Amino acid sequence: MNAFRQYFEDNPEIFAALVAAIAIVGGLVGSVIGAKIQANGGRDQAAAAREAAQIAAEAQRVANLWTVRQVQLADFVHGVREVQRIQARFYIQDSSDGALAAQLDDAEQVVSRKAAEIALVAPAAVVAAAAEVREGLMDESVNAFAVGSVFYVRHLLDLRAVSDNSWEVAAAEQAIEAVEEYLRARDQDDASVRATAQRRAYDAVREVTGLPGVLVADVLPALTTRVSEMAVERNRCRQNIEDKVNRFIAVAREMLRSEDDVAPTVPAQRRWWQRAAA
Incomplete structure (x- = not known):
């Protein structure tokens, strides 16, 4: 050790050169290490930025899907209520001109389209529930077509039968009796007897109700059914x-997390250093 020291004391120019060389090498090593650290830091920042962008994009996708679902579900329920509103009108007004049937068909088409849209974006439980609603609507539509007009005409006859107007009461009672006679006559072999009874019932009902002939002719065979009896099936469908x-x-509320009063959030995702540690 003393020999090295004596050597450098005797040759100061060599010692100075060695110190300079060490300084240069140290600087180079420091630069390389610094550059590597900086490069690694840049890559980490870029990875973090990409992950942040992916998280933001996923959050936006989930928020958009939540909004689409909410709108479609609300539109579906609104469409169902519109179908029900039109169905109810079969029981309280003349539907013989086909206008109500056309409105009902249009409303049902809207519900059908909304159900198709829901099938593309909603979970299976919601899609199945929507299909069940449509089945229920179909049952009530069939019932409305079958007995709606009968219910309406029979209700008018019953109202006339308890009217304050004595003529209306007598006319309604005669009409109901004529309808019952027609139904009994349908079992007769004599065609003329059947035709006479049918004509008498037809005229009596038209006179007291003032309804179109096509409607009266269509409902005659079922007019002896009481409104209360027809209401049972109607209420079942409803x-x-x-x-x-x-x-x-x-x-639908469960899917939308309505009880939480918040839109769905993106599940927490681990950062790159967390995934690396795992």
């Missing part, structure tokens, strides 16, 4: 729809 709509709303 309750069936309500139960299915309530079920649909329940699963």
